[in-house]
Amino acid sequence: MSHASQPLSSHKANSIKGELAVPGDKSISHRALMLGGMAIGKTTIRGLLEGEDVLNTAKALSQMGVQSGTNADGSWWVQGVGVGGLLEPDNVLDLGNSGTSTRLLMGLVGSYGFTTFFTGDDSLRKRPMARVTIPLQQMGVGFHGRSAGRLPLAVIGTSSPIPITYSLPVASAQVKSAVLLCGLNTAGITTVIEPTPTRDHTETMLEHFGAKITYAKNKEGKNVIHLHGQPELVAKDIDVPADPSSAAFPVAAALITPGSNLLVKNVCINPLRAGFYDTVREMGGDVVYENERMQAGEKVADIRVKHSALKGVHVPASRAASMIDEYPVLSVLAAFASGTTTMDGLSELRVKESDRLAMIASGLSACSVEHEIKGETLIVNGNGQAPKGGANIATAMDHRIAMSFLVMGLASEQPVNIDDGSFINTSFPNFVGLMNNLGASIR
Numbered sequence: 001m002s003h004a005s006q007p008l009s010s011h012k013a014n015s016i017k018g019e020l021a022v023p024g025d026k027s028i029s030h031r032a033l034m035l036g037g038m039a040i041g042k043t044t045i046r047g048l049l050e051g052e053d054v055l056n057t058a059k060a061l062s063q064m065g066v067q068s069g070t071n072a073d074g075s076w077w078v079q080g081v082g083v084g085g086l087l088e089p090d091n092v093l094d095l096g097n098s099g100t101s102t103r104l105l106m107g108l109v110g111s112y113g114f115t116t117f118f119t120g121d122d123s124l125r126k127r128p129m130a131r132v133t134i135p136l137q138q139m140g141v142g143f144h145g146r147s148a149g150r151l152p153l154a155v156i157g158t159s160s161p162i163p164i165t166y167s168l169p170v171a172s173a174q175v176k177s178a179v180l181l182c183g184l185n186t187a188g189i190t191t192v193i194e195p196t197p198t199r200d201h202t203e204t205m206l207e208h209f210g211a212k213i214t215y216a217k218n219k220e221g222k223n224v225i226h227l228h229g230q231p232e233l234v235a236k237d238i239d240v241p242a243d244p245s246s247a248a249f250p251v252a253a254a255l256i257t258p259g260s261n262l263l264v265k266n267v268c269i270n271p272l273r274a275g276f277y278d279t280v281r282e283m284g285g286d287v288v289y290e291n292e293r294m295q296a297g298e299k300v301a302d303i304r305v306k307h308s309a310l311k312g313v314h315v316p317a318s319r320a321a322s323m324i325d326e327y328p329v330l331s332v333l334a335a336f337a338s339g340t341t342t343m344d345g346l347s348e349l350r351v352k353e354s355d356r357l358a359m360i361a362s363g364l365s366a367c368s369v370e371h372e373i374k375g376e377t378l379i380v381n382g383n384g385q386a387p388k389g390g391a392n393i394a395t396a397m398d399h400r401i402a403m404s405f406l407v408m409g410l411a412s413e414q415p416v417n418i419d420d421g422s423f424i425n426t427s428f429p430n431f432v433g434l435m436n437n438l439g440a441s442i443r
Contacts, residue, residue: 317345
């Protein structure tokens, strides 16, 4: 699966100013397509992220009988088939670079009495799927794939799935969602217990479509989520807010670029996704939520950000689940801050699109930023000055590494180059054009 690489170079900007609407939330977009597909009737989705990952979800669903497309106003429609209504795909599902699509769809198809074949690009085929296959096997689903459950992989579904109680060994919204989506077409009550709360978009949207979910705390104080199986879901419109993980890049650019004043519109500020914004405020960042409101069960706001002098902070491991995708760009902010920023509990970064922890460290080294990794902890030492930059960064097909170091180049002493920006389209189409319109200099 070869592709044409797209080297990019980021140069010092005068300021980042204006208003910006970043693309729709990736997590919510995937789930809107999947659960719209499980509802009876036609769901309208406004603000769907039209990045490659989400389009691969739509394509995979279409191979199983869920039709979707765009309306004249740019919104999407999904014609649902109802819970239990999926058809056996007659070809392999190729999910490109999308781990979310793969893991959630593995859960969704597990409760059907047919076999589904999954594959993806070079990066996705290296990523472990065992964390999803283990609980799904307890529900009666079979798997045949490479070692560690890696793709290509056959999911051998069961027509009589077993409802289980599953205690997540690590906090993972993807594993939680895979179990709940398998439980959707399973008679009885499927239960998931979380060690710490993770993003709850699946539960919120299931309730939006009419599923019955009950919540409790066990004696250890952990979240217990019960899904009552085989509900009749009914089509409802969804407004997808802007992705807080994507918004983190222009927000970070404005924080480190002198003279900046930026408004990012309509961002999802679900408390289980907002760890990055809590952290940059602790660092002294001038980041304000304006016009807070609720939208399809999700908390939304416009985010005002201005250039700020940042200071180093300690980011506890308990916050990792709410900002796991933002650590690459947070490490860039830490390089501009005065003092030491310590980020704990980053083991999840080892199994992202790349070994993200190693990629962050490699990029910081190349830009002459003092840092060290101790186990699952990343420590970045800033002196309150702009880092040197002047580096060529290998991105390892990772969109967030690519965007993070392009942000660094906007305020570092020397330009920062990346080897390939083509993968940015998986989550943030037209990132370069939108940033340049605000005053960035990426070419």
